[in-house]
Amino acid sequence: MDRIVVLSGAGLSAEQGLGTFRDKGGLWRHYDLGDVATPQGFARDPDLVHRFYNARRANMRAAAPGAAHDALARLSQRPGITLVTQNVDDLLERAGARDVIHMHGELARALCHACGARWDAPARMAPTDPCPRCTARHTRPDVVWFGEIPHHMDRIEAALARADLFVSIGTSGTVYPAAGFVEMARTAGAQTLELNLEASGGRFDAIRKGPASQLVPNWVAEVLRQ
Numbered sequence: 041m042d043r044i045v046v047l048s049g050a051g052l053s054a055e056q057g058l059g060t061f062r063d064k065g066g067l068w069r070h071y072d073l074g075d076v077a078t079p080q081g082f083a084r085d086p087d088l089v090h091r092f093y094n095a096r097r098a099n100m101r102a103a104a105p106g107a108a109h110d111a112l113a114r115l116s117q118r119p120g121i122t123l124v125t126q127n128v129d130d131l132l133e134r135a136g137a138r139d140v141i142h143m144h145g146e147l148a149r150a151l152c153h154a155c156g157a158r159w160d161a162p163a164r165m166a167p168t169d170p171c172p173r174c175t176a177r178h179t180r181p182d183v184v185w186f187g188e189i190p191h192h193m194d195r196i197e198a199a200l201a202r203a204d205l206f207v208s209i210g211t212s213g214t215v216y217p218a219a220g221f222v223e224m225a226r227t228a229g230a231q232t233l234e235l236n237l238e239a240s241g242g243r244f245d246a247i248r249k250g251p252a253s254q255l256v257p258n259w260v261a262e263v264l265r266q
């Protein structure tokens with residue numbers, strides 16, 4: 041297997057305490073995503089949105105990468121690997137992973153709605169923060185909200201078109217375009233593998249069920265032995 045595309049979701053970081061969205065106790069059980077993960081919600085109540093992401097940013101900074109993040113970091117040193125994540129946490133980078141493609145943005149980064157400037161987010165953001173470049177008071181977390189276009193799609197689709205293997209880790213496969221990656225990989229002739237606590241229902245050639253902290257290091261060890 042020369043060219044491997046790996047897609048991860050919240051299940052990759054769940055055991056590090058960062059939670060998921062749709063599992064029991066998930067974030068979308070406690071917040072209306074329309075209030076905190078849409079441009080409309082941000083326009084309505086930017087203070088609520090900043091408080092939501094400030095709390096998630098604090099959780100992220102208090103968390104540490106786990107065995108699954110460490111394993112993917114090792115894998116990322118191998119040629120031919122494309123690491124795509126829906127996650128906005130920085131645990132893969134902190135584990136030493138190279139060139140992580142954050143298609144839903146990054147909690148550790150901030151964005152100016154007015155001029156498009158990006159910078160490292162402070163621990164706590166507020167609606168009154170001025171943009172460091174244009175000073176407009178219209179800064180937001182650099183994450184992709186529902187209704188917005190995910191980042192790096194050209195690069196991701198090009199990698200899927202050439203993949204020999206597509207591996208989906210810890211995602212429910214409910215949010216597009218990521219949910220369509222397995223079909224794109226199959227169409228390109230790639231083998232497909234799911235590593236998840238439960239099968240997501242996607243059309244995978246193989247499914248391994250269990251926690252990412254066990255499945256991912258075992259799978260990476262198999263790949264690196266090849």
Ligand code: APR
Pocket residue numbers: 048049050051052054055060061062063066126127144209210211212213214215235236237238240250251252253
């Ligand atoms: N190990 C492996 N998989 C796990 C674990 C674990 N320890 N714990 C949970 N999972 C799996 C669940 O079985 C489920 O398939 O993680 C997945 C979590 O699903 P979601 O909560 O829907 O998270 P995700 O698929 O990442 O959501 C996709 O939706 O809300 C948006 O932008 C948000 O990026 C997110 C996107």
